Amino acid sequence: MALQIENNEVAVFAIGGLGEIGKNMYVIQYQNELVIVDAGIKFPEDDLLGIDYVISDYQYLIENQEKIKGLFITHGHEDHIGGIPFLLQKIPNIPIYAGPLATALIKGKLEERGLLNSTEIHVLQEDDFVKFNYLSVEFFRTTHSIPDTLGIAVHTPQGVIIQTGDYKFDFTPVGNQPAPNLQKMAKLGSEGVLLLLSDSTNAEIPTFSKSERFVGNTIHQIVERIDGRIIFATFASNLYRVSQAIDAAMQNGRKVAVFGRSMEQTIVNGRELGYLNIPDSELVDAAEINKLPANKVLLLCTGSQGEPMAALSRIANGTHRQIAIQPGDTVIFSSNPIPGNTISVNHLINSLEEAGANVIHGKINNIHASGHGGQEEQKLMLRLIQPKYFMPIHGEYRMLKIHTGLAQLCGVPKENTFIFDNGDVLALTANSARKAGHVPAGDVYIDSNGIDDIDNIVIHDRQMLSEEGLVIVVATIDYHKGLVLSGPDILSRGFVYMRESSTLISQAQKRAFHVIKNYLDQRNEEKTPKNRNFESILKRDIIDDLQEFLYRKTERHPVILPMIISTKV
Structure with a gap:
């Protein structure tokens, strides 16, 4: 798949991250050299039933893998590194360049999937400079809600292209x-x-x-005034928040117990890299918790986004092997729901309240600070960088539009700003910029088994099953004699209650019988030769007829599944 660019043009495009929050992945290409910035996932909306993650379509990269010089990581959040194992399963030999914490997190993911030993990983520092034939890459330090965040500057023969990564200007x-x-x-x-x-x-x-630091002060004040046991939930990757929760616990004489595999790994990585200073004496395991007074314990756990299998959800619904909610417990949510998780988080809060806990959450309590800069920080970045051309990234359309307006206020001409969709290609020279075609950039769905070939038809069927139910039509047929030997029988699951809908079911059976009989009569009259598709045609006829009939009777569209058992073909 070739880009529609001239030999002297630099191509810039997003495979993920435009018009959405998540699955950030950006490509900069000049002639036969290509660098990738980030490879993230997106968490699915509630209508994506049975889907755990959404990743980018790697088709262009697969077809041009010989041009890939490296994958450069801005920081270690899931929407920037979560897709790496899936990318490496498709293209095994991509060198990865990342800061110390991101490297530790990536290694953990790759080890789980047996990819670590075959992957080339380079640990970056801010002053490093990575040079290829045409392209070279340098870095600048930013601040975010996770340590070791880097902006990336790619030097090309036509000029410097900067990708900020996620950032805010935190001067303390x-x-x-x-x-x-x-x-x-x-x-x-x-x-x-x-x-x-x-x-x-x-x-x-x-x-x-x-x-x-402002959030840290609030956390200290909250912890100081609570008498009972504290359960503190936040993103495992937010080392700053984890550090401040631990500091608050130690200053108030509380021991810290850690729950959730990703949180446990965060503690290990944070201590090894020097971001967390926790004496062994301040950490206790699950067996010791119940031996301590309630006001001497802080439980640090995952699950602030309502994930069903995370520690906090299991504590809330009573399925955790070691921890149960007790009267007087206080649960602190030190995060805001990410898009797609609001309903799950609200459900979790309700479950915790019903179990007897006091829950502290939300912006009004000042227990969360965004890792992303507001408009004033975005304007500061624009004034510092002074770009000739500007493309907003990492945001839904309305966010990209507002950011483009800020760029124009900061001196970037309107004609030099570009709001693109994933896959749209921007072709650049030192003095020109134009849209130059499109590369594949759709969503790829990952289920709990790690399968990434689930297409939109499957998702649509799952939605239909959840909303409209299932009707199964079973019939045994002798094609040679042209007879319906038994059935058709109709079974309903999630559509109608069989015992109360006998008339409807009987009518549907008759219609299905007539469809099958007419098909057999027509097939015998025309002496139709054996055809591999004849049964699929019959099934399609049954589906079409019953869909029209059932919708007319119920105004619902159940998934209809014909099961034809044949004695002879």
């Missing part, structure tokens, strides 16, 4: 993390930037995002 970061490197951003800007791709998530927020 937690722990030993340095502040964002404004000097390096300004230096890149003063030397000339051809194109800026910038995070748009909080384009609707007119102010600066709160510092993570």
Whole structure:
């Protein structure tokens, strides 16, 4: 699959991350060299039944894999690294470049799938410079809700292209993390930037995002005034939040117990990399919890997004082997629901309240700060980088549109701004920019078995089954004699209650019988030769007839599944 670009043009496009929150994946290509920035997943909306993750369509990369020089990671969140194992299963030999924490998280994912030993991984520092024949890559430090976040600058023969990654300007970061490197951003800007791709998530927020340190103060105040046991739930990857929860617990004489595999791994990675300073004496295991007074324990766990199998959900519904909600427990949600998870989170909060816990959540309690910059930070980035062309990324359409308006206020001409869809290709030279075709960039669905070939037809069928139910038509036929030997019998699941719908079922049986009989009569009269598709034609006829009949009677569209048992063909 060839791009519609000239030999001297640089191609820039998103395989994921435009018009959506999640599955960030961006490509910069010049001639026979191609670099990828991030490879994330998206969490499914509620209508994607049975789907665990949504990833990008890697078809273009598969067809052009000999051009790929490396996968560069901005930071270690799932919407930026979650797709890496699936990408490497398709294209095994992609070198990965990532910061220390992202590297640790990626290694964990690859080890689970048996891909670690076959993958080339380079640990990045801000001052590293990776050079290929035509393209070269350097980095600048940003701040986000996870350590080791990097913006990426790709030098091309036509100019510098910058991808900010997720960022905010937190000038009082937690722990030993340095502040964002404004000097390096300004230096890149003063030397000339051809194109800026910038995070748009909080384009609707007119102010600066709160510092993570502000949230830390709130957490300390809340922990200080609670008498009973505390269950603290947040993203396992938010090391800053985890660190502040642990600090608050230790300052108030509470021991910390950790639940959830990803949270346990976060503690291991954080301690090894120096982001978490927790003496062994402050950590207790599950067996010791019940031996301590309630006001001397803080349980740190996963599940703040309502994930059914996460620790907090199992605690709420009473299926956790070691922990149950007790009267006087306080559960702190230190995160906001990500798109698609609001209903699950609300259900979890209700379950916890019903079990007797006091739940603290929401923005009004100041226990969460976004890792994404608001409009003032987006304008600051634009002023520092001073791009000639601008493409907003990482956001839904309305966010991209607002961000584009900010770019124009900051001096980027309107004709130099581009709101694209996934797959749209921007072709650039030092003095020109144009849309140049489209590459495949649809959604690919991953179920619990890790299967990634679930198409839209399957998703549609699952939705129909959940909303309209299932009707099964079973008949035994002798094709040679042209006889219906038994049936058709009709079974309903989730459509109508059989005992109360005998008239409807009887009418449907008669219609199905007539469809089958007419088909057999016509087949015998025409002496139709044996055809591999004859049974599929009959099934299609049954489906068409019953769909029209059942909708007329019930105004519902159940999934109709004919099962034809033949004695002779």
